Amino acid sequence: MRLLNRLNQFQRLWQPSQGETQQVTIAELAALCFCSERHVRTLLRQAQEAGWLSWQAQSGRGKRGSLTFHTTPEALRNEMMETALERGQQHNALELAQIAPVELRALLHPFLGGQWQNNTPTLRIPYYRPLEPLHPGFLAGRAEQHLAGQIYSGLTRFNHDASQPSGDLAHHWSVSPDGLCWHFYVRSTLHWHNGDAVETDQLRRRLLMLLTLPELARLFSSVKEIGQSHPQCLTFTLHRPDYWLPHRLASYCSVLAHPDEPEQGTGPFMYKIFEPELVRIESHHRYHLGHPLLQAIEYWITPQLFEQGLGTSCQHPVQIAIGKPEELGKLRLVSHSISLGFCYLALRQSPRLSMAQAQRVIALIHRSGLLQSLPLGENLITPSEEMLPGWAIPLAQDNPDVALPPTLTLIYHLPVELHTMAEQLKNALAPLGCELTVIFYDAKSWNGCKDLPQADLFMGDRLIGEMPEYALEQWLRCCDALWPSLFTDEQAHLVQQSLDEAQAQPDDVLRIAALKRLFTRLMHDAILTPLFNYQYQVSAPPGVNGIRLNARGWFDFSEAWLPPDTR
Numbered sequence: 127m128r129l130l131n132r133l134n135q136f137q138r139l140w141q142p143s144q145g146e147t148q149q150v151t152i153a154e155l156a157a158l159c160f161c162s163e164r165h166v167r168t169l170l171r172q173a174q175e176a177g178w179l180s181w182q183a184q185s186g187r188g189k190r191g192s193l194t195f196h197t198t199p200e201a202l203r204n205e206m207m208e209t210a211l212e213r214g215q216q217h218n219a220l221e222l223a224q225i226a227p228v229e230l231r232a233l234l235h236p237f238l239g240g241q242w243q244n245n246t247p248t249l250r251i252p253y254y255r256p257l258e259p260l261h262p263g264f265l266a267g268r269a270e271q272h273l274a275g276q277i278y279s280g281l282t283r284f285n286h287d288a289s290q291p292s293g294d295l296a297h298h299w300s301v302s303p304d305g306l307c308w309h310f311y312v313r314s315t316l317h318w319h320n321g322d323a324v325e326t327d328q329l330r331r332r333l334l335m336l337l338t339l340p341e342l343a344r345l346f347s348s349v350k351e352i353g354q355s356h357p358q359c360l361t362f363t364l365h366r367p368d369y370w371l372p373h374r375l376a377s378y379c380s381v382l383a384h385p386d387e388p389e390q391g392t393g394p395f396m397y398k399i400f401e402p403e404l405v406r407i408e409s410h411h412r413y414h415l416g417h418p419l420l421q422a423i424e425y426w427i428t429p430q431l432f433e434q435g436l437g438t439s440c441q442h443p444v445q446i447a448i449g450k451p452e453e454l455g456k457l458r459l460v461s462h463s464i465s466l467g468f469c470y471l472a473l474r475q476s477p478r479l480s481m482a483q484a485q486r487v488i489a490l491i492h493r494s495g496l497l498q499s500l501p502l503g504e505n506l507i508t509p510s511e512e513m514l515p516g517w518a519i520p521l522a523q524d525n526p527d528v529a530l531p532p533t534l535t536l537i538y539h540l541p542v543e544l545h546t547m548a549e550q551l552k553n554a555l556a557p558l559g560c561e562l563t564v565i566f567y568d569a570k571s572w573n574g575c576k577d578l579p580q581a582d583l584f585m586g587d588r589l590i591g592e593m594p595e596y597a598l599e600q601w602l603r604c605c606d607a608l609w610p611s612l613f614t615d616e617q618a619h620l621v622q623q624s625l626d627e628a629q630a631q632p633d634d635v636l637r638i639a640a641l642k643r644l645f646t647r648l649m650h651d652a653i654l655t656p657l658f659n660y661q662y663q664v665s666a667p668p669g670v671n672g673i674r675l676n677a678r679g680w681f682d683f684s685e686a687w688l689p690p691d692t693r
Contacts, residue, residue, distance in 0.1 A: 129206055135159050135169055136178060137199040148193040152183075155193075178202060246421040247688040253425040256402045262388070263339045264379045266570035268589055271378045272680040276407065276423075278381035278391035279414075281310050281329070281360070282372045284592030286676065290634070291376040291593070294415070295329065295392065296360070305367030305632060310360045310375075317412040318384055319396035330354050331385040344604035345374055348629070367630040369637060373596040394418045394684040403427045407683075419672065419687035466597075466677055467590035468510050468656040469544060471583060474612050475653070479582050482528045484652035487555070487583070489524035496554055497658055500546055507543065510656035513649065514594050517642055520650045530560040537565040537577050538585035547585060547657065571607070578611035585657070591677045595638045598645060599625060612653070621648075 138158045142148065156166040170181045170193075182192040197205075258267060260274050275283075283294035293299070296310035316324035333352050336342045348368035355361040362371065374380060384390035389397055395407035395418065405425040409418040471491065473484040491497060497509035512518045536551065538544045545566070552562040562583075567575045572586065586608065590597045602609065603625055613621065621644065628640035648654045672685040 129210070132169075132172070133199065133203055133206060135161075136173060136202060139169075139173075139179070139193065140195055140199055145195045145198055147195075149190045150193055151190050247419070247690075248422040248424065249420055249683075249686060249688070250424045250426055252428045254428075256427050257400075257405055257425060259400070262336055262379075262383070263342055266573075268678045268680065271589070271591065272676070272678050273405075273407075274378045274381055275393065276395045276683050277393045277397065278383055279393050280375050280377070280381045281312075282376040284376050286674070286682070291372040294376070295324070295382065299372065301369075305369060305630070306364045308362040308364070308371055309355065310362070312358045312360060313414055314358055316392055316414055318387075318390045318392060319410055320387070320390055321412070322390075324392060326354055326358055326360060328385050329382055330360055332382045333360075333380075335385060336380065341604050342379065345379070345600060366626065367632075369632050369634075370596055370599060370629050373593055374600070376593075377596075377600065378591065395423065398422070409684075413684075416684060418684040420683060423683050463662050464508055465590070465660040465662055466514060466594045467588050468513070468659045469541070469547070469585065469587050470654060470656050471585050472608060472612055472654050473652055474582055474584070475614075475651075476582070478531055479534065480528075481652050482523065482525060483530055485523040486525060486528050486530060488652055488655050489522040490554055490558075491551070491655070491657065492519065492522060493524060494554065496550055500543075500550060500658075502543055502546060505661055507658040507660055509658050513645055513656050514590075514598070517645060519655060520646065522652065522655075530555065530558050531582075532559060533561050533563065534582045535563045535565065535580060536583040536585065537567055537575070537581040539567045539572065539575070539587075540570050541587050543658075544585050544587075572611075573607050575607065578608065581611075584608060584612065589678065594677070595641055599628070599641055602644075617653070 138160075139155060142158065152163045152166060155170070156163045159166050159169065161169075170179070173179050174181055178195070178197050180192075180194040180196065182194075183189075184191050253269070257273065258265065258270050260270060260277065265271050265274060279294045281294060281296040282291040282299070285292045295312055295316060297313050299308060299310045301308050312324075312326050312329065318324055330352055337346055337349070337352075348364045348366050348371075349362055350365045351363040353361045353363070364371075368374075381391070381393075392410070392414070394410055394413045394415070396410045398408045399406040404427065406422060407424075408422045409420065411417070471488070473479060473487065475481055475484055492509075500507070510519065534555070536548060538548055548564045548566075552564055555562050565577055565581065567577065569575070570587070572578060572584075578584070588598075588601060602621060609618070609621075624640070624644045628637050628644070631637035631640060645654075671689070672687045673681045674685065676682060
C-alpha cells in the first residue's frame, strides 16, 4: 500500500536520530531506505512538500545535507489514519494499524466508539474474531445472528416491546378459522438495498429456496404451498395447523435476501464491506420502518488485541465495551441482563446409563455447589435455577444407593467455559467410582460432529433469541444435530407428536403451556438440564446513546445514536 510504504520510509529516515536534525549524505539516506539515490531524492521532495520534514542539500557529491523533522512517525500514522477514515478508506486505516498489539492499542484509541467522521455518525466496534458469512438458514454465532437481522428483513419480526411478532415486509396477516390458510399482506413501498423495488414474487422465490434447506424444511414441515394470491399478498397453505408460523417467519433464519443477488437485503443497514479484517454496514435510506440514526457501523477485527488481553470491545464475548482502552475504567454500564440462553447438559439413557444414574449425575451438579464454585471470571455466569422464567428445573433424585457406571464419555463444544465445567464434572465423578472420558469438539454447534454416537453425556450452548418459548420449540424441532443421537426412536416420536399437538393450539397461553410440559418432562426424565446462564453487559462512553440489550446480548443498531460535536 502506497501510504504505508511512505510511512515506513519516513520512519527509516527518522529512526537514526530519533527525530533530531541530522547531517547526512544522500548515499547514507539511500542505504537506510534500501533504494537508489535518485529515489531517495524523490522521497525527500515528496515529504518536504507534505510538510513532514525539511531537507537542505549541499552542492557537491558526497556533501552532507541537513535533515530536519517536523513530525514523528506516530503522529504521522495517526494523521494518515484519520484522513483515511474521513475519506471512507477503512482498508487504508487498517493497513496502517497492522503493528504489534501494544502499539496497536495506543494507535486505535482515538478512533474507537462513537465518532463523527466527515459529518457522518459512525460507531466502531473492535471485535475479537472474524465474522462468518451470513449464509441462508441457521447461523451458529450470536454476532452473525444479530447482524443477519440488521441486514435482512423477514415477512414478520420480533419486537422488543411486544409479546408477539409484528409486521415487517408484511404489514399484517390473517388466518382462516381452521388454521390452514395464512395471508401475509406485503408492503407496496419496499426497496432492496440497491434501490430496486421489491416484487412480491421475489419474496416467494426466496422463501421456496429456503425450504430446500433440510433444517428449514423441518421447521416449515407444515407448509404445503406458498402462492401469490394478489400482487401484494403471499398465501401459505398448510398440511396441518401451525400457529407458530408468524414466529417462524420472524426468526433470523427466515430473513429474506434477493433471490438472484443474495447480498441484497431490505434491512435497516446494508453491506458496504465484509472482509476478514473489516465489516462495515451503512444505513439503508429507503428502509420501510424507523430509519437508523447512525450512518455506519464498523467491526474492526483485531484478534491480536484480545490475545494479549488488551481488547476494548470484548472483555468476554458476552460483555461488550465500546470505547477507548484508557476509558475502560470510566465507561458506564448502559445495559445488562441475564441471558435467556443457557449452557446445558444432555444425557443419553442406554444400557450404559439408566434414568436413576442420570438423575444422580444431575443431582450432583445442581446440589453439590459445583456450578457455584466454577473458577470463572466474576460476574460472567449465573447458575441456572430454571429453563425459562417460570419453568423450574425439577429436583433430581440423589440416591447414593445407585452406583454410577465405572466409565462414561462426555463430549462438549464451545463456549470456552465448558472446558472448565467438563474438568470439574470429571473431578466430581471420580470419587464416586466413575471415570469420565472428555472429548472436546471445537465448534459452536454439533453440525459435522462424528463422535456424537459414542458419547453418554453432551454439553453445549443453547442461544435463545426473541420469543424464548418459540426458540425452544425451534431448537427441538429442527436446528440441532444433537437430538437424533440423543433420543431413542420412541422418545423422538413422542417429542415430535408433542410439538405437533402444541403448534395446533390457536391460543398462545395453551400452546406455551403444552411446550412447557414437554420440556419439564425432558428435565424430569434426566434427559436435559440447564447448567448456567450468562450475564450480558454493554458498556459505553457517555457520548453513545440508545443502547438497549436484546435477547442475543447485542443492541439494535438502528436505535443507537451519537450527539453531534458542537464544539
